[in-house]
Amino acid sequence: MSALSRKVDLNMAIKIINAMIMYANDNGLLPGSYAVVDEGGHVVAFERRDEAPAATADIAIDKAWTAATMKASGRILEIISKGQGWRLNVKHKGRLTIIPGAVPIIANARVIGGVGHSGGSAEDDLKIAQAGWTAIFREEDFNAEVEERLSLARKIAKEVIEEVDNRKLKPVTLAVVDEWGHPTLIYRIDGAPFGTLELARDKAWTAVAFKTLSENVSSLYSNMISATNWNERLTPIPGGVPFMYNKFAGAIGIAGNMPEEDKNLAINVIKKVGLELLG
């Protein structure tokens, strides 16, 4: 009986990310974005380092998505598509990301998910992603030192997980975004449907984009704004809460329960962590 899990859960995903960050730190590599997705290609955990360019977030997520849903490493896809993989980008809204740093998670002779790293050279991205997925075969945990903003996001995540547990809420997805709306951290608690993923991220985006609670956007802008569908991220329903912490602005987005509960959860956590509520 092997001790290997048959699916990617949040603990495994966090371990993979920590292993990647430790590897990057030990090797003096540039800070980047780290994504772990499940068999369906949906994010289980995502983190972006403070100095990592914002655009690396979606590149990392899409690399992980590519590896999981193509059930192959970016390196193999690059070769079998003879470097013409970018032509496939008319499909899947351009999500296919056929470059190194996209690595499938293989356990029990099947692909159970994917790992993506973006932020370094192709070679470094691959090595970091490999350090990530192979960590599931390590008994020990990994210590990863992270910078101020990401470490704050981790603190928020820890509180959310505890609150969900204590208050016996349904499992949620939590997204923390920076002041520009780009994700810093996304955790999907085991059992939260993948639909909550974009919902949480978009609630956070909406809150920070308008510096107010996400549900206020409709009334503040007289419903016009949501009716026009001008931005696919706009989600004016409760659960997106903007905050201020020292020099950082940002927002939390939570999805998984009734919207009011998600909102209360976010506000409680913001208070517990000692952040200032915005809007």
Place this chain on the structure above:
Amino acid sequence: MEKYDVVIVGGGIAGLSIARELSKYNVSTLVIEKNEDFGREMTASNMTLVCQGADSLTFRYGTLHAELNIKSIPLWPKYAEELGVPFKKIGGLGLIRDKADFFRFMKMYSRAFKSSLKGEESYYIPKGSFEPLQFLNKKALKDLEPYSNPKIQGALYDPNLAVTDPVKLAVALAENAKANGVEFLLKNEVNKIMREDEYFTIITNETSIKGSFIVNASGINADRLAEMAKARDFSYVPVKGVLTDFDEDTSEVFKHQAFYLPSLGEPHIKAVVPLIYGGLRVGIHLSFTLRSDKEIPLGAADHNLGVIKSIAPGYPFEKHIKKTFFGIMPLTNAETGWHDFVVDTPPHVPRWINVILGPAGVSSSPMLGKKVVELLSTSGLEMEPNPRFSSSAKGGVKG
């Protein structure tokens, strides 16, 4: 605190072939091994093959895995003789079930042919070290191996393939290295490594040692050791390979190494090897696992029995099983299956060399030492030849 020019962590085939090669030079070398004897782990649990033939030509082009193995081919006969280690060319049979197999073996055949041509630099094998391959039809195969499965249509015969005794080789390397001045520290596990400007301090469960250069040859734990010095710039997955040994009676049943080509979706290897002291070794049931996993997976023993039954169906192998056991090897690039050796210095940790072998590690042993010597001398270690070096002296390592 004792100070050495080179400290090698790991007394398996990798560490010891490097130690022996270093004993040809005037450098102080220490080998640290955590077990009470050498070659107890990966060295003791493999197919015992020496990839002397076309198999090493199938290793991925341009990899160190291919380079070290192919360059080792001409070195082996003298290497084994000097060290007094058994080395026997048994010959291999690539079993052909159908047309598809035949076409795949054609590629191997033509690559083997090209390896004798000077122009093919990375695959060049000097004359005299490599006999040509030969296709056998059904009848010729039956003459060679009377017990072989009548469903097999033929075989690609490779007369070059050899076997050895890897554990004996490991011990012989240690004995010879000792006779030439290498020191050994057995039953010592490294707990901590500190990096200073000019040297590393290594703390084991018993003592502390200083080493100017470190060779990390600690096998399946190479990642953990490297992490102690922030020198891990590689990743691997531990792969458990389950093997089954059959008793000496079976030596009469099958005399050559034989294997089926892997088919799509089949994760295991189907091969049989006659062991150097008699009996057959069959496998390999493979699984990615944790290194602490000590169990033989369900179905692994049956898989191995099935393999030998599919190669030689008419013999009651189930009555001749000696033991089923496993070994764990590191597989790099496991997500693509493009395994490669690591023999390199991480760019940011000078004077540190990581050595990861894995499959076909024993075969690459003669060349591995030379590669590491080259790395050490380009990293600034002054190496004068040792005038007292004797290639076959024995040192009595445990005495």
